[in-house]
Amino acid sequence: MKKVKYKPLLLVLAALQLIACNGPQQVNKETLKDAFAGKFYIGTALNEWQITGRDTASIDVVKEHFNAIVAENCMKSAEIQPEEGVFDFSLADKFVDFGEQHNMFITGHCLIWHSQAPRWFFTDSLGNDVTREVLIGRMKTHIETVVGRYKGRIKGWDVVNEAIVEDGSFRESKFYQIVGEDFIKLAFQFAHEADPDAELYYNDYNEWYPGRRDAIVAMIKKFKADGIRIDGIGMQGHIGMSGPSIEEYEEAIMAYANEGMKVMVTELDMSILPNPSFGDLGADISTNFEYRKEINPYEDGIVPLEKQNEWDSRMVEFFNLFLKHSDDITRVTLWGVNDRTSWKNNFPVRGRTDYPLLFDRENQPKSIVGKLIDLAKQTK
Template identity: 75%
Template sequence: MKKMKYSSFLFALVVLLSGGCDGAKEKQHETLKDAFAGQFYIGTALNEWQITGKDTAAVNVVKEQFNAIVAENCMKSGEIQPEEGTFDFSLADPFVDFGEKNNLFTTGHCLIWHSQAPRWFFTDSLGNDVSRELLIQRMKTHIETVVGRYKGRIKGWDVVNEAIMEDGSFRNSKFYQIIGEDFIKLAFQFAHEADPDAELYYNDYNEWYPGKRDAIVQMVKKLKAEGIRIDAVGMQGHIGLDGPSLDDYEAAITAYTGAGVKVMITELDLSILPSPKPGDLSADIATNFEYRKEINPYADGLVPQEKQDEWDARMVDFFKLFLKHADAVSRVTLWGVSDRGSWKNDFPVRGRTDYPLLFDRNYEPKPVVAKICNESPL
């Protein structure tokens, strides 16, 4: 009997020390997608090197670990239509092909966004703002062309991105200045007409701020009342060690589902670095702070164990929250495959070294992966 117990102990120890999603519990999951099967899709964003197959290590991680993908940059309007009427699908096509070949839930990101939009979209030949009617027509043509090309192949679209400010007001973008708040309704309408079966999402950051949260809820309710399809709110999930609180994040999930839509965590990463401006969790890519050595403390790759433990615990807590609301959360997507390619290395301070994702710079799963997997009830 003692010999059997000792053998069982050795087996458990081997399991605990192994990689991937193995852990100390009797139930074992070899991958993230196995762990969360039946709960929600687990996904990642793909960059150019991964789409073209040059980053083979990352591609292998995607195939092994994830069952959903989103385009990081190649489907944004500035990339896909740099000049009026000239569409460039040279990266978008292989991105969609990769999703189909590997049976991945594929999301298009994003159709209408004030940032990374081509300048011509909003101006005439003299550089003046175009008329409301012409901007609406340009929106319609862009959406019809892009969504129509991938009709039945892309499962869901981030239709409108980051249109609301933290205080609940509309962002004063060119879309808003020229068209008014109706640009949101029109974008969803055009996307639905181009592919009636595709899911349609509104996507934003700091989506847990009460002012922004309440404004998004009202927007969703208004769209639904007007017969416009909207399936989910994308909560980007760019979080830090000092915020947001789990209570605030949960309140936002509950508020959005209460408005009659699903929730997707669409761009999850957790910065381990100190904020250059305490309390500022903005993900506005126009934000930029001057480099200072004290806000880049782990440039040599050596993160103190107590800080890593803090990071692990917070990431696990967020996955516990997603699992708690698995009836409402349909997808959790990391914004990148590994720390090596994360945008957080340069945002909001260029040249920093961050560690915000589940796989390290060598594409190996961090110990937190096993911890996350073992939270699955399966």
């Protein structure tokens, strides 16, 4: 009978026992915020479950990888002031507290936006449109109250969101119809008065469209001529696999930077799904198309490796562009922590399953995270 040698086996068992007693040995994990330190802030949007701490797994990702945060919904006017004079800061306060506790750059989003605004903002007791003077007064009260509450705590504000359409004309919102184009300038004026030290931004999607880009540049020039403070442009960055091109996006970055603006990518995500006839929708949340099986190919959660690599390559291209212009780009913020909670799952088709972010549905880093960390480390 062959003699069995137990010594190697005993050594393995001893090692396993040591791990069981002391836990797995921690390796130094490189994080996104460390990799991009000195280049730009790397941020994410937080939803209600994350702000309140109920989604603990997502919050762990936020604390580990990000050093900037923006509120996805809780600071929009319908949430903050659902009735005239009735302000609810309960969730917004928790959001700001979280950012301060973890030494993060906090952005307020957003003060004036035609969508997710309460209906009362624009109407009188009979349901008729209010006068220009009344709406300006309501804007002033709202902005002064919200910005004033977080004076010195929130570092920058998306003052006006999505006020210009692709051809460069003004969006026919109630703000524009009642006040005229001055509503944008007035909003920036009121925000500056409420907190003279806060940075003030204009934020929009499809911000690379030549018509919209040129109109934003013209607005910046007009603000400067009128002595109105504006510090930066938020390029939302809701991109797709087929557009915009890197060249188109770079042209927009340079156009804003050439006007002395800080440039931020404020709501970055990239749909991996087919986009056969939607065009460049950006983030017009009122848009919805009929569900078809062929435009929801990964509902089982499995993305083919070839497709994931294609997605990774395009995202790396964009981050390479951001790093190239890091002297002008101050922040790159993802619009959500993980694929499961992304708004892209239902846009522009309800019921689709999308994979537009850096972390998967279980809050695990996707292959892109390591690639971005390596890219940042290689960039001087």
